[in-house]
Amino acid sequence: MTLLRDPSILIVGGGPVGLCTGIALLKDGHQVALVDSGAHGAGWASGGMLAPLYEMAADPTCPEPYVEFALKSAEHWQELARTCAFDLQAPSLFLARTEEEAVALLSLRSRANGLGLDLTSVCVPAELTAQAAFQAPSERSLDPRAALNSLLTQFQLLGGELLTGQAEAIGSHQLGLVDGRTFEAETIILANGFGASSFGQSVPALKALSPVKGQMVRVAHPELASPIVRACRIYVLSRGGGLVIGATSDPLAAPVLSVDVDPVLALLAEAKELLPSVATALTIEAWAGLRPDTPDHLPLVGASGVDGIYLATGTYRNGWLLAPAIGTYLSELISGKTLDQALMNLLAPERFSS
Incomplete structure (x- = not known):
């Protein structure tokens, strides 16, 4: 058994x-250690x-306490982006x-x-096809790949310990990895998206997780005047000298990260209706991810019902948006602070424990 610094919190x-x-x-x-497999997640x-x-x-x-939770999280991102030195794109054009x-x-x-x-x-x-447009200065986006690197750097600068490995088994205050290492910690937080569902036999609330496959495309195209364009399910992001187009959403697709041709073609066809010049754009990259969803589309955040294990997953389409608020919420919960009861009821993993 490998003992982490005591007292310790282990995040997966x-x-x-x-x-x-x-x-x-x-x-x-x-004192915090984080276990990560190194694989690309949602x-x-x-x-x-x-x-x-x-x-x-x-x-x-959408429940009002959940909307307020999301709005506070969006505000947190401005400070976090400054601290970690990465950019937030704004405004959005609807x-x-x-x-x-x-x-x-x-x-x-x-x-x-x-909401103010x-x-x-x-x-x-002129380059876009639509009947009406609305600008939202407060709706933002970030480059996930750059932001992940910056957040990891900040985590380590603050004294966080990074452990590379694939979690395989979990029990009260204990975590086992595929390579045979085992860890004991006062608190274990499962924040590994849909991957947490593999622990459903040990943590019943995780049986509520289901995967929603999403696919995206990057094309070579001049950036648009508005960095974020949204129309119904589709969004177009000006990023890295080209456009990122997203995103499909298929809860019935097999939970694998292969890129499927038909959904990508449908996504590009919809993008061409919105932005006709996409028809001649060169496709550079296509990729897929698995969003962790729940039956009520609300996250699983809080005590799992198993001693020493907390959950931070089930964020569906809003993992990036909610991440700072979830972090603050869990830190306050673990520290014994009083939290809003209505919000706690909405997020409580034990609503699915049975």
Whole structure:
């Protein structure tokens, strides 16, 4: 048995949620080690969207405490980006291609105003095909690959310990790796996305996780005037001298990271309707990721029901957005601080333990 520094917190998963949680715990005076396999997860594969308006407030059924949680997390990103020295892209341009989409965006503007956020009507850029456009200064994105490197550097600068390995078995206060190493820690946090589902026999709440496959494409194309363009399910990001186009969403696809031709072609066809010049753009890269989802599309954050094990997964489409708030929430929870009960009820992993 390998003993970590005592008292110790061991985090499984080096994606945005794991790293932001580690950073928050370190800032609060905890000693933290992080186990990561080195494989690319959903955080690496995503578009890095920080979009509480478009992803949450646009849904009238989204619980209010969850919207507020997301908005606070979006605010945290501004400070975290400055500390870790990476850029946030803004503003976002929301496009309506049909009358129905225009009505939905007008409704979202009213919701945004009620939340103290700006969503203003603007002219549709000539290069884009749409009936109406709204600009959202507070909706941002980041480059996931660059941000992951910066967050890891910050985690280590704060004294966090990085352990490379694949987690294989878990029990109360204990974690086993594929290579035979075992670790004992006062607190273990599973923040490894859909990968945490492999521990479902030991942690029943994890049986609620399901994979939603998403695929994205990068094309060679001049960057757009607006760095983020969104229209219904599709987004186009000006990044790295080209465009990143995302994202498919298929809960019925096999949970593998292969790129499937038909969904990618459908994504490109939709992008061409929005931006006709994509028709002649050279495809540079295509990739896939598995989003960790739950039956109610809300995360699993908090005590797992198994002594010493906490969960930080099930973030679905919003892992990057929610990562700082999840980190702060877990640090406060582990430290015994009083948290909002309504939010705790929404996020509690034990809602699926049975």
